[in-house]
Amino acid sequence: MEDFKQFLVALSAAAAFGFVAIIFVLRWVLNYKEGLAWDGGAAEFNWHPVLVVTGFIFLQGIAIIVYRLPWTWQCSKLMMKLIHAGLNLLAFIFAVVSLVAVFDFHNGANIPNMYSLHSWLGLMAVILYGLQLVLGVGMYLIPITPASWRAAFMPLHVYSGLLLFGSVISVALMGITEKLIFSLKNPMYKESPPEAIFVNVLGLLLVIFGALILWIATRTSWKRPSDQILHTRHTNGGAEDNTSVEPALSQLSAADSEACGEVRKRVNKLDDQELITK
Numbered sequence: 372m373e374d375f376k377q378f379l380v381a382l383s384a385a386a387a388f389g390f391v392a393i394i395f396v397l398r399w400v401l402n403y404k405e406g407l408a409w410d411g412g413a414a415e416f417n418w419h420p421v422l423v424v425t426g427f428i429f430l431q432g433i434a435i436i437v438y439r440l441p442w443t444w445q446c447s448k449l450m451m452k453l454i455h456a457g458l459n460l461l462a463f464i465f466a467v468v469s470l471v472a473v474f475d476f477h478n479g480a481n482i483p484n485m486y487s488l489h490s491w492l493g494l495m496a497v498i499l500y501g502l503q504l505v506l507g508v509g510m511y512l513i514p515i516t517p518a519s520w521r522a523a524f525m526p527l528h529v530y531s532g533l534l535l536f537g538s539v540i541s542v543a544l545m546g547i548t549e550k551l552i553f554s555l556k557n558p559m560y561k562e563s564p565p566e567a568i569f570v571n572v573l574g575l576l577l578v579i580f581g582a583l584i585l586w587i588a589t590r591t592s593w594k595r596p597s598d599q600i601l602h603t604r605h606t607n608g609g610a611e612d613n614t615s616v617e618p619a620l621s622q623l624s625a626a627d628s629e630a631c632g633e634v635r636k637r638v639n640k641l642d643d644q645e646l647i648t649k
């Protein structure tokens with residue numbers, strides 16, 4: 372891998388900022404707030420930020436960069452897809468439970484639902500994330516999906532995955548700010564009590580975690596090598612896919628372009644065979 376040291380620094384920093392953010396959100400609800408419980412009260416609301424930070428942000432971030440870990444490059448692509456999909460599914464479950472907690476709390480306390488921009492964007496993000504999961508499984512785990520569809524859909528999958536990840540962090544920042552404004556009364560938020568400063572730092576940690584994940588996920592030189600994917604596809608009778616062929620081809624040098632064309636032709640041939648046999 373190119374710039375392996377730089378990769379290690381970025382990865383360790385992302386893991387460290389992610390862990391510290393989880394500790395901060397736990398300390399916030401356990402020390403400054405009412406703790407955690409499932410009783411329809413304020414302690415039930417507290418599951419909302421805890422599950423969002425641990426699941427919807429941290430687990431999703433790890434799911435996004437899991438293909439980039441060089442230690443996993445000897446694992447089969449299918450195994451990595453299952454890990455990527457499994458972590459994303461877990462993140463989705465955390466997000467849904469976090470929503471149940473806040474709706475349950477609102478209903479118990481007679482607080483109206485879905486009145487804020489935070490709640491609109493948040494619900495939209497969870498629904499679109501669910502759609503991304505279903506389309507991801509349909510495209511990349513169901514073996515009958517033609518490889519040409521998989522390749523064509525991949526840029527959209529990556530773009531919408533990164534957009535969703537960024538949006539989820541923004542929605543969390545809105546939620547954090549709302550909660551501080553609502554709950555800090557005496558002293559108020561604008562008087563910068565220790566809780567306000569502490570939770571503002573949590574927001575900063577989430578932004579830095581997000582920035583590092585996005586950096587790792589957008590370096591083309593840190594992508595999982597795709598010749599392996601082609602190899603797996605050949606030796607697996609078409610059960611695997613070649614979804615990364617296009618981006619991988621674009622990474623090759625000009626000198627490789629002839630060989631590249633040959634590989635592309637072979638892949639198209641495989642696609643045709645797949646379409647004929649299915």
Ligand code: HEM
Pocket residue numbers: 419420423424427466470473474475477483484485486487488489490491492493494496497538539540542543544545546547548549550553
């Ligand atoms: C409410 C989603 C993160 C604080 C809500 C509601 C949704 C939602 C859909 C509306 C519930 C209802 O109307 O009954 C999300 C999503 C998040 C997220 C998808 C992840 C990105 C956070 C975080 C906090 C937070 C980290 C920090 C404490 C609040 C507050 C409310 C709320 C105070 C009640 C006020 C309101 O409806 O805007 N959230 N939230 N949220 N959320 Fe979040």
Ligand code: HEM
Pocket residue numbers: 435436438439452453455456459500501503504505506507508511512528529530531532533535588594595614615
């Ligand atoms: C790649 C996001 C679900 C299969 C990616 C990438 C992102 C992403 C950002 C680019 C990673 C990179 O370039 O290293 C998401 C999100 C999901 C989701 C947010 C859920 C909401 C799924 C599911 C599958 C899947 C369920 C099914 C297996 C893939 C594949 C790649 C990929 C095959 C290409 C990996 C490569 O370039 O080698 N996903 N994904 N994704 N995803 Fe997903």
